[in-house]
Structure formats: C-alpha cells, structure tokens
Amino acid sequence: MNLKDKLQDDTLDLSMSDLQEVPVKDIAAVRKASHLDLSNNRLVSLPRTFVTLTHIVKLDLSKNQLTELPENFGDMRQLKYLDLYSNQISRLPLSLAELKNLKWLDLKGNPLSPGVASVAGLCSNSKECQACARKVVAYLTDVKRSIDEEKQRRIEAVAAVGSEKDTAPVKKDAKKKKKKSENKDNKSRVDKENAGGPKPEQQKTNGHTATSKLKSRMKSSSGSALETDGTTARLCKNLVRLIFWLTALSALVVLAYVTLPLFDKQRSDSISDYLEVQSGQPVKYYQQIGTKYLEKLIDSIILWNDDLQTIARDFYTKYLTPDSSRSDL
Missing domain, CATH: 3.80.10.10 (Ribonuclease Inhibitor)
Known part of the structure; x- marks a missing residue:
C-alpha cells in the first residue's frame, strides 16, 4: 500500500x-x-x-x-x-x-x-x-491521583518500618557497651579489694562461693534456653495457624467472588468496576476466567455423577439382581 x-x-x-x-x-x-x-x-x-x-x-x-x-x-x-x-x-x-x-x-x-x-x-x-x-x-x-496517593502512603509506611528496624541494632549496641563498662568497673573494684592477697580461709570461701555461683549461672542459663525454645515453638505454631487461616479465607473470598456472577450479575459487575478502578488491573477479565472454569468443573461433576449412576445401575443389574433360574429354585 x-x-x-x-x-x-x-x-x-x-x-x-x-x-x-x-x-x-x-x-x-x-x-x-x-x-x-x-x-x-x-x-x-x-x-x-x-x-x-x-x-x-x-x-x-x-x-x-x-x-x-x-x-x-x-x-x-x-x-x-x-x-x-x-x-x-x-x-x-x-x-x-x-x-x-x-x-x-x-x-x-x-x-x-x-x-x-x-x-x-x-x-x-x-x-x-x-x-x-x-x-x-x-x-x-x-x-x-488516588492511586498515586495510596502508593505514596504504602511507601511511607514501609520506610517507617525500615527506620524502626535500623534503630533497633543501635540501641542494642548501646546497651552492650554500657554492660561492658559496668563489668569492667566491677572487675577493677574486685582487683583493688584483693590487692593485699586473700587469706587461705578466704581463698577457700571464695572458691566455694565461685563454684556455687557458676553452678547457679549454668542452671539459670539452661532454664532460660528451655524457656526460649518453648516460646519459639509457640510462635512458630501460631504463625502456621495464621497462614493456614489466611489462605483458607483468601480461597473462600476468591470462590465467592468467582461464583457471584452466577447469582447476582449486576452486583458482581459493580464490585469488579470498583476493584478495576482501585487496582488498575483487569479484575473482570480474571473473574470471567474463574467463572468459566467453575462452570466447566460443575459440568464435569454432573457428567461424572451421571456416569457413576450408569455404572452402578449396570453393576446391580448384572451381578446383584437374581436371575430367573435362581428364583425358580
């Protein structure tokens, strides 16, 4: 041309x-x-x-x-x-x-x-x-403009969560430094008190005291470890439950949305139009695909049911119904 x-x-x-x-x-x-x-x-x-x-x-x-x-x-x-x-x-x-x-x-x-x-x-x-x-x-x-504002709000929310995560390690480092300085002060004070040299009786007493302290620390650390493991297990269990229920709820919502055109076409179109405007995605197209597959599934189930009835009827007629010879006897 x-x-x-x-x-x-x-x-x-x-x-x-x-x-x-x-x-x-x-x-x-x-x-x-x-x-x-x-x-x-x-x-x-x-x-x-x-x-x-x-x-x-x-x-x-x-x-x-x-x-x-x-x-x-x-x-x-x-x-x-x-x-x-x-x-x-x-x-x-x-x-x-x-x-x-x-x-x-x-x-x-x-x-x-x-x-x-x-x-x-x-x-x-x-x-x-x-x-x-x-x-x-x-x-x-x-x-x-509404979509851009919503995106901006989400970005700000994510940035706020990120800033909180960034400040958490700084606070932990400050606490660690403070604890180290306190330990150093305690150690220097103990060294000054023991500068003259401990007596034999004091050495025995100090040794016994140190051993008992060590044992108590070991017990407390093991108890805290067990407690931490139990808390972690409970958190994981609750997280798995939450994911399961969220998945089940999402599946129910999607199933209800896909089946809605079969019962109320006008309301389904209104909901689809609103979702398309808010998300900018072809929601109605996805709904039509889901509804089409659902109708195919329903038709297949009906066909399977008819086939099962036919098979059961033939089986009963062939193997379970008494024949004429048996009835004569």
Missing part, C-alpha cells in the same frame, strides 16, 4: 482497508498527515509503538474490534479529537488523563464499565462529545 496515494491535504484516509495491524512506521513517514482515519477495519489491538505518531491531532478508530488501548496511549499529548465509536473497549488506560488537549471524544457502542459510562454520557451530538472528553480526562485524573 502506497500511503501517499491515501493522503488528501492533511488527512490520511486508511478506512475500509481491511487492516488487521496498523502500519506505524509507514504512517510515521507521512509527517504532513495530522488527521488519521482508521475506521471500518478489523483492528483488535494497537501496538505500543502507536504512540510514536505524535503528529496526529485527529484520530478516528471507530467501527473496529478494539478491546483496549495501549497503557502508554497518554503519550499522544497533541491529540484533540478521538473517535472510538463501536468497538469492544471496556476499560480505559489511566494514562489517558495526560491528554489535556483532548476536546472531542466518542465512546458510544462500547461495553464500558458503569463508572466510565456514567461519566462519558450519551455523546449523541458534538456538544456532548466535547463534554465527554472533558469529563473522562478529569475522572481518570482523579483516579490516577
């Missing part, structure tokens, strides 16, 4: 070209094109290099099969007009908040989350599409 033949004034018209991928390098070479029309194609996704088309001011991606936009889409800061009508987009990247020059946005015909859909509005005319651009950028800016 010769793209220069598709260029009219400042508009590069690639609509209805049956495109499955965007020729980014070829489009980047056409620097005169500030309006890019990629509507009515078969595009499923855009490459990350798409944002290198920084000279594009007006972009038409309507009537494709796009499921999402690249996470770095906000790098196209010169973009003023964006048409995403009739695609399969359910979530918008947070970087879209960087498009401060965006004046026109159409999101009709997309399975948007309720939160984004309520902000975007109907966009049934030019005025509403202009309001859609302004409100969506402001909404994503607030969401991005």
Whole structure:
C-alpha cells in the first residue's frame, strides 16, 4: 500500500482497508498527515509503538474490534479529537488523563464499565462529545491521583518500618557497651579489694562461693534456653495457624467472588468496576476466567455423577439382581 496515494491535504484516509495491524512506521513517514482515519477495519489491538505518531491531532478508530488501548496511549499529548465509536473497549488506560488537549471524544457502542459510562454520557451530538472528553480526562485524573496517593502512603509506611528496624541494632549496641563498662568497673573494684592477697580461709570461701555461683549461672542459663525454645515453638505454631487461616479465607473470598456472577450479575459487575478502578488491573477479565472454569468443573461433576449412576445401575443389574433360574429354585 502506497500511503501517499491515501493522503488528501492533511488527512490520511486508511478506512475500509481491511487492516488487521496498523502500519506505524509507514504512517510515521507521512509527517504532513495530522488527521488519521482508521475506521471500518478489523483492528483488535494497537501496538505500543502507536504512540510514536505524535503528529496526529485527529484520530478516528471507530467501527473496529478494539478491546483496549495501549497503557502508554497518554503519550499522544497533541491529540484533540478521538473517535472510538463501536468497538469492544471496556476499560480505559489511566494514562489517558495526560491528554489535556483532548476536546472531542466518542465512546458510544462500547461495553464500558458503569463508572466510565456514567461519566462519558450519551455523546449523541458534538456538544456532548466535547463534554465527554472533558469529563473522562478529569475522572481518570482523579483516579490516577488516588492511586498515586495510596502508593505514596504504602511507601511511607514501609520506610517507617525500615527506620524502626535500623534503630533497633543501635540501641542494642548501646546497651552492650554500657554492660561492658559496668563489668569492667566491677572487675577493677574486685582487683583493688584483693590487692593485699586473700587469706587461705578466704581463698577457700571464695572458691566455694565461685563454684556455687557458676553452678547457679549454668542452671539459670539452661532454664532460660528451655524457656526460649518453648516460646519459639509457640510462635512458630501460631504463625502456621495464621497462614493456614489466611489462605483458607483468601480461597473462600476468591470462590465467592468467582461464583457471584452466577447469582447476582449486576452486583458482581459493580464490585469488579470498583476493584478495576482501585487496582488498575483487569479484575473482570480474571473473574470471567474463574467463572468459566467453575462452570466447566460443575459440568464435569454432573457428567461424572451421571456416569457413576450408569455404572452402578449396570453393576446391580448384572451381578446383584437374581436371575430367573435362581428364583425358580
């Protein structure tokens, strides 16, 4: 395809070209094109290099099969007009908040989350599409700010815990130094008292006293060691219990979240939208996968049950049901 033949004034018209991928390098070479029309194609996704088309001011991606936009889409800061009508987009990247020059946005015909859909509005005319651009950028800016503040709080909390750990060894060293100095003072005082030389009776008494002190110290040290081992064992046991219950609780929460669409689809979508906004992750996609596997598991259990019933029925008929000859006897 010769793209220069598709260029009219400042508009590069690639609509209805049956495109499955965007020729980014070829489009980047056409620097005169500030309006890019990629509507009515078969595009499923855009490459990350798409944002290198920084000279594009007006972009038409309507009537494709796009499921999402690249996470770095906000790098196209010169973009003023964006048409995403009739695609399969359910979530918008947070970087879209960087498009401060965006004046026109159409999101009709997309399975948007309720939160984004309520902000975007109907966009049934030019005025509403202009309001859609302004409100969506402001909404994503607030969401991005909330996420950044939460990350900052977590970083500060981790830093505070680290500083406490750093100061603990310093305090221990100070205590050790103080104890060493006290031991030295006691030793020097004892040396001064024994400078004249102890008497034989005093030597015997001192030797007996030293032996008894040594034995008592050994007993106390062994007792403290046993006590320390018992405390460590209890701590390990409680830690294992805590990990077990946390794992079990997490499994129950995940199971409840996966099974929720089977009972209350509307509430499940609301919870998924909230989690996607707070975490920035495709939570609904993960839920759909989990629900699909759960349904397969339920179907498999039903099939296994039917097979077991058939096997049991055949076994009973073949081996346990009395035949006609036995009944005659």
